[in-house]
Amino acid sequence: xxxxxxAVGAPGAGSSAALQTPTSKRIINDFSIQVATxxxxxxxxxxxxxxxxxxxxxxxxxxxxxxxxxxxGLPTWYTIRASKQGYVARRREIELLVAMNAETxxxxxxxxxxxxxxIYDESQNLKQYRDDVICYPVPFDKLTAAVCPEAKLRKLVxxxxxxxxxxxxxxxxxxxxxxAVRRQFAKKQKAADLNWGAIKAGFDYAATxxxxxxxxxxxxxxATEGKIIIxxxxxxxxxxxxxxxxxxxxxxxxxxxxxxxxxxDFMKKYRVEPDGKASFAIVQAEDELAAIGMxxxxxxxxARSMTSTSGPxxxxxxxxxxxxxxxxxxxxxxxxxxxGPSTGMPTRTMQGDxxxxxxxxxxDTKHVMLLPASVAxxxxxxxxxxxxxxxxxxxxFVLSDLDIGMNNWMSDPFVYPEKPLQRGKVLSKDDLERxxxxxxxxxVDGDAIPYRTLPGTDHPKAAYFTRGSGHNEKALYTxxxxxxxxxxxxxxxxxxxxxxxxxxxxxxxxxKSNIGLIAFGSSDFAVRESRDQLLKEYxxxxxxxxxxxxxxxxxxxxxxxAHQRVYVIEQNRDxxxxxxxxxxxxxxxxxxxxxxxHFDGLPLDARTVxxxxxxxxxx
Amino acid sequence: MATIxxxxxxxxxxxxxxxGLQVLDYRGGKTTLxxxxxxxxxxxxxxxxxYEMGVAPERVMKLSGIGCSSKTPAYFMSxxxxxxxxxxxxxxxxxxxxxxNHTMMGLGVSGDGDTASIGFGxxxxxxxRNLPLIYIIEDNGVYGLTKGQFSATADLGSTLKxxxxxxxxxxxxxxxxVELGATFVGRSFSGDKKQLLAMLKAAIAHRGTVMLDVxxxxxxxxDHEGSTKSYKYVQEHEEAVNEVGFVPSFEEISVDYDPGxxxxxxxxxxxxxxxxxxxxxxxxxxxxGAVTALMEAHxxxxxLTGVFYVDTTKPSFTDMLNLVDEPLATxxxxxxxxxxxxxxxxxxxxx
Numbered sequence: 001x002x003x004x005x006x007a008v009g010a011p012g013a014g015s016s017a018a019l020q021t022p023t024s025k026r027i028i029n030d031f032s033i034q035v036a037t038x039x040x041x042x043x044x045x046x047x048x049x050x051x052x053x054x055x056x057x058x059x060x061x062x063x064x065x066x067x068x069x070x071x072x073g074l075p076t077w078y079t080i081r082a083s084k085q086g087y088v089a090r091r092r093e094i095e096l097l098v099a100m101n102a103e104t105x106x107x108x109x110x111x112x113x114x115x116x117x118x119i120y121d122e123s124q125n126l127k128q129y130r131d132d133v134i135c136y137p138v139p140f141d142k143l144t145a146a147v148c149p150e151a152k153l154r155k156l157v158x159x160x161x162x163x164x165x166x167x168x169x170x171x172x173x174x175x176x177x178x179x180a181v182r183r184q185f186a187k188k189q190k191a192a193d194l195n196w197g198a199i200k201a202g203f204d205y206a207a208t209x210x211x212x213x214x215x216x217x218x219x220x221x222x223a224t225e226g227k228i229i230i231x232x233x234x235x236x237x238x239x240x241x242x243x244x245x246x247x248x249x250x251x252x253x254x255x256x257x258x259x260x261x262x263x264x265d266f267m268k269k270y271r272v273e274p275d276g277k278a279s280f281a282i283v284q285a286e287d288e289l290a291a292i293g294m295x296x297x298x299x300x301x302x303a304r305s306m307t308s309t310s311g312p313x314x315x316x317x318x319x320x321x322x323x324x325x326x327x328x329x330x331x332x333x334x335x336x337x338x339x340g341p342s343t344g345m346p347t348r349t350m351q352g353d354x355x356x357x358x359x360x361x362x363x364d365t366k367h368v369m370l371l372p373a374s375v376a377x378x379x380x381x382x383x384x385x386x387x388x389x390x391x392x393x394x395x396x397f398v399l400s401d402l403d404i405g406m407n408n409w410m411s412d413p414f415v416y417p418e419k420p421l422q423r424g425k426v427l428s429k430d431d432l433e434r435x436x437x438x439x440x441x442x443x444v445d446g447d448a449i450p451y452r453t454l455p456g457t458d459h460p461k462a463a464y465f466t467r468g469s470g471h472n473e474k475a476l477y478t479x480x481x482x483x484x485x486x487x488x489x490x491x492x493x494x495x496x497x498x499x500x501x502x503x504x505x506x507x508x509x510x511x512k513s514n515i516g517l518i519a520f521g522s523s524d525f526a527v528r529e530s531r532d533q534l535l536k537e538y539x540x541x542x543x544x545x546x547x548x549x550x551x552x553x554x555x556x557x558x559x560x561x562a563h564q565r566v567y568v569i570e571q572n573r574d575x576x577x578x579x580x581x582x583x584x585x586x587x588x589x590x591x592x593x594x595x596x597x598h599f600d601g602l603p604l605d606a607r608t609v610x611x612x613x614x615x616x617x618x619x
Numbered sequence: 620m621a622t623i624x625x626x627x628x629x630x631x632x633x634x635x636x637x638x639g640l641q642v643l644d645y646r647g648g649k650t651t652l653x654x655x656x657x658x659x660x661x662x663x664x665x666x667x668x669x670y671e672m673g674v675a676p677e678r679v680m681k682l683s684g685i686g687c688s689s690k691t692p693a694y695f696m697s698x699x700x701x702x703x704x705x706x707x708x709x710x711x712x713x714x715x716x717x718x719x720n721h722t723m724m725g726l727g728v729s730g731d732g733d734t735a736s737i738g739f740g741x742x743x744x745x746x747x748r749n750l751p752l753i754y755i756i757e758d759n760g761v762y763g764l765t766k767g768q769f770s771a772t773a774d775l776g777s778t779l780k781x782x783x784x785x786x787x788x789x790x791x792x793x794x795x796x797v798e799l800g801a802t803f804v805g806r807s808f809s810g811d812k813k814q815l816l817a818m819l820k821a822a823i824a825h826r827g828t829v830m831l832d833v834x835x836x837x838x839x840x841x842d843h844e845g846s847t848k849s850y851k852y853v854q855e856h857e858e859a860v861n862e863v864g865f866v867p868s869f870e871e872i873s874v875d876y877d878p879g880x881x882x883x884x885x886x887x888x889x890x891x892x893x894x895x896x897x898x899x900x901x902x903x904x905x906x907x908g909a910v911t912a913l914m915e916a917h918x919x920x921x922x923l924t925g926v927f928y929v930d931t932t933k934p935s936f937t938d939m940l941n942l943v944d945e946p947l948a949t950x951x952x953x954x955x956x957x958x959x960x961x962x963x964x965x966x967x968x969x970x
Contacts, residue, residue, distance in 0.1 A: 228969035238965065244955030246947035247718045266965075270957045277943045279954050281718040285711065286744040293704070293711025293741070294718070300702055301680070302948030303719030304955070319705050413966040416959045421952050454948060455680045455700035456720050460644075462677060465693060467703040477693065 025215040029059050029084040031095035033166065036108045037159065038101050040072025045195070046159035047078040049180045050166060051408060054082055055229055056176035058221040062088035063408045064603065069254065069346045075104045082218060085532075088409065089525035090603040095216055096169075098162045099126065100140075109133060117214035119165055134213045136206070138165055143205055147197040160195045164202025169210065170218045174203065228413050232404035233308075235375040236334055237263035238414065239382025240306055241270065244421050245332075247298035247305035248282040249291040251313060254346045255402040256336035259308035288313035292320040295331040296395075299324075300466060302426070302454035304386050308334035311353055312343065314360065322361025323468040324395035325491070328441070328450065330424070332385045337401040339601045348601030349402035351521055354576040357397050358550055364488060368396045368498050369550040373524040375409045377548075383417055384503060390424035392498055393449060401571075403522040403603040425451045429459045437461040440475040441487065448493035495551055502549035507559055513541040515617070516563035520547040520577060522603060523569050529606035530613070537610070538619050547577070552584050560589045567613055569596040571604050637673035637869055645670045647695040657809030657835030658688055658757045662695040664812065665726070665755075668819035669696060672867060679724045680716050684709040684738060687764055688730030688757035688835075699726075707738025710745035713752050714936070720946035721937040724823070725752040732762050735771040735790045742792070746799035746828055748936040753822045753829045754801075756792055757809075759837035760848035767840030778845035791917065792832045797909045797928045802827035802935075804909065805863075805926040808853050809835040817863040817892075818926065824867070824886035827935045834922060853922050860901045860912060860925040864893035884929055894926055903929050 033050070037043035044065070051063040062081050068074035081091055097112055099105040099120040106129055109118050114132040122137040140161050141154075148157040160181070167177050178196055185192035236259050240248070248267075250260040264282055271279050285291035291307040298305035309317065314335055324331060337353050339345035357369055368388060370381040381398050389396040425445075427438055432453070438461070441450050450473075453462040464475040472483040519527040524546055534540040545559045560566050560581070568578040575595045582590050596612045598604045633641045645666045650659050669679070676698035683689035685706035692701045704712045709727050717725050734742045734756050745752065760773040769777075772792065773785045796804045803825045807815040815833065822829040834853050836842050842849045847856075861882070866872050868889035876883055882894040882903055894903055902908045909927040916923035943950070 226970070228966055230969045238962075242956055242962065244950075244952060246950065246955060247715060249715070270961050271955070273943055273954070276941070278941055279943050279947065279950055281937075281940045281942060281947060283714070283718065283940075286740055289708060290711035290714075290741055290744065293708045294715030296704075297682075297702070297712035297715025297717075298719040298948075299715070300712070301716040301719035301723075302946070303715075305715060305719065320708070323705055413970075414962065416962050417956070421956065453700075454720075455716065456678065456723055456946060456948075458675075458677050460677070460698050463698050463700045465701045465703065468705055469703065 026217055027095070027215045028217045028219050029082050029221060031082060031216050032091050032093060033080045033096045033098065034094040034108070035078045035080075035098040035162070036101045036104050037076055037078070038072070039068055039070050039074045039076040041100075041159065042156035043076070043078065043100065043159045045156075045184055046163050047080070048408070049160070049177065049184050049199075050163050051080055052180040052183070052229065053167065053172055053177040054080065054218060055224050055410065056179055057173050057218060058224050059218060060084065060086040060088065060223050060410060062410065064090060064403070065407060066602070067347050075101050084221060084223070086223065087525070087529045087606070089529050090605040092605050092607055096166070096214065098166065099124070100159065100162065117216065119162060119169075136165065136169065136210050138162070138202070138205065143201045144198065147201045148194060153194070157194060157198045160198035161202035164199040164204070165206045165210070167199065168203045168206035169212060169214070170216055172218050173220060224410060226413065227410050229408050229410055230375050231258070231406055231408050232372070232375045232378040232400050233258040233336065233406060234262040235378035235414070236308075236382050236398065236400060236405070237266055239379040240332075240386070241266045242417055243304060243383040243386035245304045245306050245386065246280050247294070247303040248280065249285050249294040249305070249307045251285050251288045251291045251309065253310045253313050255338055255406045256308045256310045256313070256334065258406065259334055259336065288316040289320070292317040292331070292333065295333070296320050296324050296329045299330040299389070300455075304390070305330075306332040306334065306386075308336065310336050310338045311340040314353055314357060318361045321367065321395055322363060322365050325361065325365045325367065326363075327466050327468055328393040328452075329395065329466075330389040330393055331395045332382070332389050332398065333395060334398045334400065336405040337399060345601050347402070349522065349571070349603055350599060350601065351399075351401060351523065351571040352576070352599075353399060354572070355574070355579060357399065358580055366495050366551070368392065368394060368502060370396065370398045370503065371520040371548050371550070372398065372400055372404065373521050373546060373548070375404065375411045376414060378404060379414045381503065387419075387422035388498070388501060391422050391449070391501065392494065393424060393452065394494070399521065401522050425449060427451050427453050427457070429457055429462070432457070432459040432461055439473045440464040441471060441490075442473040443490055447497045448490045449497060499551045499553055502551065502553065504553045505548055505555055505559070506546040507555060508544040509559075509562070510541050510543055513543050514564040515540070516543045516545060516559060516566040517569060518545050518547060518559075518566055518577070518581070519569040523571055526604040526606045526609050527569055530609035533606055533610045534613065538614060540617070540619065550580060552581070556581070557585055557589060560585060560592055563592060565594055566592045567594045567596050567616070569604075569609055571598050573597060573599045636670050638675060640670070640673075642666065642670045644698060645676060645696050647697045648693050650691070650694040652687055652690065653839050655838040656687070657759065657833075657837070658691050659694070660809040660812070661755065661757055661815070661833055661835055662691050664815045664819055666695050667816055668823060672820055672823045673869070674724060674823060679726055680713075681726050681728070682709050682713045682716065683728040684730070684733035686730040686733045686762070688728055689733060691728055691757070707733050707736070708741055709733070710738065710741035710750075710754070714745060714748065714750055717750060717752065717937055718940065719948040721751070721942055722946050725750070727752050727754045729754065729756050731756060731758045731760060731770040731772040735792055739790075743795065743799050746796050746801040746830060749800055749802055749827045749933055751826050751828070751935040751937055754831070756830075756832045757835040758792070758832050758848070759835050759841055760846070761837050761841040763837050763840055774847040777847045780840060780843055791913055792830065793927055794910050794913045796828075796830035797906050800828075801830040801928075802930040802933050803829040803926070804928040806832045806834070806924045808857060808922070808924060809833055810850060810854065811857070811924070814859065814863055814924065817865045820865045820867065821863065821886060821890070821892040821926070824888045824890040824892070825929075825931070826887040827930070827933060856920060856922045858916060858921040858923050860898045860923060860927065861894040861896055861903065863926055864895065866891045866893065884931065887931060892926070892929070897925070903927060
């Protein structure tokens with residue numbers, strides 16, 4: 001590995017380290033940094049400064065927070081991946097470790113590959129565990145004390161020291177680091193100065209006292225210009241606001257809480273009218289039963305209503321989901337998936353709620369699901385979901401996950417919606433005047449979607465009776481076999497109508513391959529990278545279809561039928577998407593399906609996909 | 620068609636309320652409950668109260684959970700939108716519906732099982748929020764639709780037809796409602812037309828959660844000797860704390876009252892509720908007094924009725940949300956979708 005046993009340059013000389021590393025050994029803009037800290041120690045700010053500094057240098061970057069279900073004291077890891085190719089999936093390999101947590105330091109350094117580098121507190125003798133790792137001991141306490149006279153702040157400021165050390169070692173552009181830290185503490189000048197001081201102290205220390213031995217470097221690129229960094233939950237909240245949501249209910253649950261917390265911030269800022277009154281209502285419900293009950297009540301009364309939850313909340317919402325399907329009520333439910341079953345691992349990610357949501361509730365029930373695969377789609381599908389739920393008059397679920405929802409992602413800026421709000425088939429007083437009345441559950445247009453009225457419509461024939469019990473076209477109670485069967489058949493036809501309205505899959509067809517890949521949601525990042533690996537390392541061309549919704553659009557069957565072997569890649573144990581496809585596809589196509597599953601709670605990485613596919617292809 | 624010759628005496632037209640509507644306009648479908656069921660009497664009183672108060676049926680949302688009680692919205696006010704939801708969850712549906720359209724009147728009908736067992740959580744929280752909702756419990760102490768099991772409001776020692784004795788204490792929904800924050804709490808009896816009608820009219824005039832527990836005997840499963848929710852038992856043990864009178868805002872007050880013997884409560888719409896004291900020391904503005912009186916009545920085996928507590932000053936849930944005047948449900952796109960500039964501004968902040 002790196003042997004450039006040369007002192008790094010003078011303080012402030014941003015690119016001096018680069019000059020000291022032999023050109024042939026350099027690894028530029030293509031490696032991962034892992035920061036191991038203690039939960040609750042304020043390291044999140046330091047990590048964000050690091051992430052945004054790299055972003056500011058124009059280098060494609062992604063950050064993943066691997067945190068415990070705990071307020072303070074347990075280990076947490078933050079991984080930053082710089083990738084000149086623009087890959088943002090998780091990578092298993094770590095090149096640079098910042099070991100700030102004494103408790104996990106031994107395990108952390110043992111997990112580094114040979115030739116990796118580690119920054120750690122000088123009091124820890126981590127060198128004893130690895131002689132094949134480059135060690136950068138740093139006197140964190142001494143450096144912190146020098147820049148932070150206030151003892152109680154030192155725990156927080158200490159983390160900024162490593163930002164400076166990393167910046168020096170990787171030859172980062174210090175002006176970008178300063179920009180990032182000043183933005184991080186934009187409203188607190190004093191805190192910004194203090195933290196910037198700590199960064200400089202770390203930077204200067206590394207310059208004078210550490211010898212650059214690793215090959216890792218960051219060099220300015222221009223790949224992030226105009227791009228934004230945002231987490232999926234904030235993106236979903238933005239989508240909901242621009243979709244014109246008016247009633248929002250929630251019950252706090254990891255990893256979904258920040259959807260509504262972000263939304264509260266946005267709405268307070270942008271949806272309060274000049275007279276100080278709100279064009280929205282947000283309520284923290286007593287549980288998820290009430291949260292979705294309120295959504296259904298509000299949707300029935302005509303509002304664009306939503307809630308956001310995660311797996312355990314979905315389980316509780318089953319009863320109302322069935323009512324929503326049967327009584328044909330609109331409402332949007334965001335599910336930020338985490339690891340189940342039961343409490344599972346609340347701070348780990350999974351695509352594990354597909355099957356339970358697709359058929360959530362007893363009886364013959366089916367639900368529309370949207371499957372965003374990026375922060376941009378969290379935003380876009382939030383808007384789609386509100387249109388679809390009112391057009392189809394049925395609950396619509398948006399399945400994000402912890403990885404997309406709680407991590408920061410680069411994205412192109414979100415696009416302002418051109419399409420006006422689609423409010424569906426609602427009859428006004430004038431319509432009723434003209435028609436002389438209406439039948440709530442009658443298929444007038446042949447698309448199986450009936451017309452509704454809203455409470456408050458000032459017409460004696462506007463009212464109808466909404467119920468979860470058997471009902472006929474006039475919304476009257478019935479137990480007649482033909483009434484029930486007609487209703488259920490119409491609901492099935494309505495689901496077929498939904499196939500043509502939901503976002504169609506994204507298909508990459510090379511025309512050169514017998515092998516198709518199917519994935520959805522956050523698996524997309526890894527699958528894209530894996531396709532490149534398969535081509536580069538094995539010469540294997542693959543076609544790719546990214547599913548974006550359930551029920552499946554007609555394109556899905558066409559894609560499967562066009563390939564000999566189709567790998568369904570997903571993040572759960574039981575192949576839940578595979579099951580949904582098997583139920584939907586003709587028997588001849590089902591035999592083409594293979595399965596690649598990943599379910600350890602960590603985001604899917606490309607190497608896992610590549611290895612599992614190569615194994616099944618017997619290459 | 621007969622030709623009218625001369626001037627016959629003007630036939631008295633059908634009686635109409637201040638909106639020009641007849642009582643017929645407030646009726647619902649034919650009841651499918653048992654003959655003599657207390658719930659039917661309550662439905663009739665709701666029709667009377669809404670008619671007499673001149674509430675436009677189109678301005679009312681009727682909501683219910685599951686059970687015999689929750690079927691009743693089908694039997695009154697067909698011209699009002701209605702939502703028969705799921706068991707014990709009417710409060711959340713009502714909360715959502717009233718947030719979507721806070722200009723509507725909310726009328727929730729529940730039962731003792733729907734409220735005090737499966738729906739106890741939602742009951743507690745809707746009281747706590749003081750949602751502007753009239754919440755009626757049609758309370759008979761048993762599960763009717765599943766053929767007569769005890770509910771959680773059944774009194775200790777009360778017996779089923781089969782002789783099974785209830786060995787758990789009852790939940791007093793009025794005590795709970797007062798404790799949890801409802802701003803109008805009372806108990807009545809389906810057999811007491813006058814009291815129930817006056818209370819319902821006052822409820823319509825109130826803004827905030829009105830919780831009325833109406834004892835409504837189940838003639839099929841809980842009207843026997845040994846039941847404490849039978850017609851006979853309630854008639855023999857009813858003890859009213861006050862006599863409820865009501866003067867609507869649109870009628871002139873013609874009768875003076877004696878502040879020594881009567882509480883006059885001015886309601887949100889300018890109506891007056893007159894509570895003539897039957898218990899000399901009873902103060903309907905004291906939560907502690909209400910809870911104490913209810914607990915004492917339990918101890919003495921009495922069925923306490925009347926308006927136990929009223930507070931017309933506490934803001935309702937939808938008031939606290941500080942909503943725009945119009946219903947949220949039908950706000951135009953221009954008021955619910957921020958501008959392109961707003962999105963640009965947010966995007967810049969994330970760069």
